Amino acid sequence: MAWWRDAVVYQIYVRSFADSDGDGIGDLAGVRQRLPHLVDLGVDAIWLTPFYPSPMADGGYDVADHCGVDPLFGDLGDFDALLAEAHDAGLRVLVDIVPNHTSDRHPWFAEAVAAEPGSAERDRYLIRDGRGDGPPNDWESIFGGPAWTRLPDGQWYLHLFAPEQPDLNWRNPQVRADFRKVLAFWLDRGVDGFRIDVAHGMIKHPDLPDTGMHEQISLLGRGELPYFDQDEVHEIYRDWRALFDSYPGGRIGVAEAWASTQERLARYVRPDELHQAFNFALLEAPWSAAEFRQVITESLATTAQVGATTTWVLGNHDVQRPVTRYGDGETGLARARAAALLSFALPGSVYVYQGEELGLPEVLELPDEVRQDPIWTRSGGTDVGRDGCRVPLPWSGDEPPFGFGPGGSWLPAPREWADSTVEVQGAEPDSVLRLYRDALARRRELPALGDGELTWLDAPDGVLAFRREPGFTCATNLGDAPVALDLPGELLMSSDGLAAWTGELAPNTTIWLENRER
Template sequence: MKKKWWQKAVVYQVYPRSFQDSDGDGIGDLGGVLQRLPYIKKLGVDVIWLNPIYKSPDKDNGYDISDYRAIQPKFGNMKVFDQLLAETHRLGMKIVMDLVVNHTSDQHEWFKQSRSSKDNPYRDFYIWRDGKNNLVPNNWGSYFGGSTWQFDEATKQYYLHLFAKGQPDLNWENPAVREQVWELMRFWLNKGVDGFRMDVINFLSKPAGLPDAPNPEHAEFANVEPMVADGPKLNDYLREMNKKVLSHYDVMSVGEMPSAKPKDALEYTGLDAHELNMVFQFDHVTLALNKDPRLGKWNDQPVKLVDLKQALSKWQTALDGKGWNSLYWNNHDRARAVSRFGNDSPQYRVLSAKMLATTLHMMQGTPYIYQGEELGMTNAHFTALSEYQDIESIEAYHQLVEREKLVDHKTMMRYLATESRDNARTPMQWDTSTNAGFTSGKPWLQLNKNYCEINAAAELKDQQSVFYYYQKLIKLRHQSDLIVYGNYQELIPEDEEVFAYRREYQGQTLVVISNFTEKIIKRHLEMPTNKKLLISNYADDQADQLRPFEAKVYLY
């Protein structure tokens, strides 16, 4: 395997809106990120991934871009961004930008031109269709509820939007669209950014003729994902992107790919594929789907450990020596890891946060830490719909409770408290001062009420904190080729309480054992007597006995 810098790297994801506000308007900004760079550097990571900071009407918190070459005014301006990039590089870290090119905002100049007339040169930048018998062109359902089609009065046609109405999909069949994307990528890479995380990049290629989706539940609109994920020309588009842009820079590329399976990932990110470096796959974060497919992700059932192990191990094994994994528990679209996979009670939060970190960071791949994860931040546990801001959550409530009456109010509030994206988006908890040190103004989203107990200031004073445990894990990865490149073998796969696996590389072996329960249990794994305890979330080692949420790593 030819070794690349991003294989040994650890990434810290910053959601700028919720990270640090520097001007008192209640919204995090680039000045705030600049202010907190010493904190990120202290953690020890190599790369900062910034969620979208481009000009946007904010229908979907910046994932609806109206100008790819301008900074969202609420976040600052290009001068501040240039300062941030220079200071990040001075500190020995890199910056990866979010690339959102499946769709734009309906306020983007391309779309304004496109919708103005059928013969406008930009008409074919987007996907327009006539209706069928006074109905939408097909039965595809939007991720945010309702149809994927929006009727536009000016030209009496419908445009496609897989997400919000304000996010029309680009037509990647049009070479002029692709050339514009290559140009905007070069704009940022020539500035010195170090790569891209690519939003829903496997949705670019739509099926020929845009046929109806299978609809076994006879829902008003069918699940669109099977129709648009991994479309027929996706490989062509990604190879062209690599040839025209990525291959000319020493940068990192990760594609967010819902529904992707290991065989797909090997096509897009195989070490000889000439497309992307790695993908974000969703298998382990979508295990608790509701039994009723009409409810999709909305659920509050705990994840079964055997299923979780199978999902993660499948990718570890399939990509070993052929591709590269991205390792993550949570991000801006996923509930807090310690609430979803661990135990966020005061008694077990710290232990389970460290256990989850150990389990993930000892695997093969590039780890991603979502802001606050290194503090063990928890779900917000909001109790009123008015506390939510997320468009997906609010639309789901209206659709499932009010329009379709599939669940009652109380049940849906439980589901939102478990799965809403706002759980990840509550402001960063810096200290015990007003608004947790995030802003001197009114925060754009309500803070998690536990910020006086969970915050960076307290953890930086406590050598046993979750923060310093993450710091140790990052140092171990930087020092060990075994952790970075070693192969993977799952141990005791049918065990419903313990996640254990082995890594091997150049004569060295690592064994990771994690207790996912609050029980004291015993497990015996065959290991030599000269084994060394590399890291653990308990102060001592009680051999075969595993205490609540105990994690330990042995080296021999």
């Protein structure tokens, strides 16, 4: 079976994972030093967020050179050493590719700005004449405000994100050819695949029509927008799939794609396109058995139609951490533990964002002066943005930055994280870290888990229960009161530390049962 169909992939937000040189910013050497944590955790692969040369207007997602390493993070030698050591440890390595846009400091954009309207250089980007004294249309930036900025000669360039991130014109054959070279550069170095940023955004409607609405971001993943999920984007991924398949070892592409329906999302993972697409439906679902069951059922059904596997995602560097999203405090932590154990039991692949294995909450009280997310600045300080889920990891010790590095940290960690470090949790049998380690070890051992199918079992309101063969049952109580369940089997795991199965499932709890008679 292909490795990626049931892989557990750990997302590393590089600048917040581990700092080797004391500048307060995580780096590739820091990741290499902490690989033993990931081996002990039991993941199969790591995904590295962008480490390329960048002015850092958007945390590195504004790339100025797609084939290099920013000095903040090291150099190509550091990357090669990390890749080799990860492979030696049995970990595959995915890197982020950012094809929708570049940095405004990229040589391509400098050439476009210096060139004449209508030139080949300008055609690399979406640069157009305005309407009257205004922009070409009413498109809005995901980060707030208009999606167009005017050049000195009067033309406008599109940026669906920050003005420092001009959108490329993917109808231009040269853009496609150059990105194929970028992919080959990293494949030749030995990477195992790519997480494709804004995979749904590279092709825009050729007429650049108005949307006729404000707050267009509200339609992301729910409705149709003329700059997202256009049918022609699939031509690009068919070409990329052929490139991936030309290399040995199962190299993969993973789409960060938003689509209006599960059916449209499944198109990205047809047999001749990408291997996986992030399934954000479970992440977005409220804490409800009915909502969770609907998402799981629809997700499995639609990916099965194209022969693909489903991915399960509870968090990433763009969304509030699960503990806080599920209610914060003890309730939020219990629900996050239960959701993790549930997701590990589902058919398909699982993505874990760094810090989830420690049960870290969102850091809600960051000083304004340390915030760096462009959402914060472009909203005029009305939207706190995503920095709260990007605070550097606590490794050890009693004081911030908790072993993150020999210096400080680019975002301050709260003092109460002293009880949540890897060092502390590794020694506590009922910690979140021990739960993750034990669950992922069992997931690897149990023949029922990983890729495959599930069968829903009858259960009371507020409870999800399903069976996987041979002889495995998972049940989650998403309600607020204990529930009696007639489920046979021996307790394998419980998200709340239950010692033995008594027939009563506590609220906000997931259990795994094994029936040896089957």
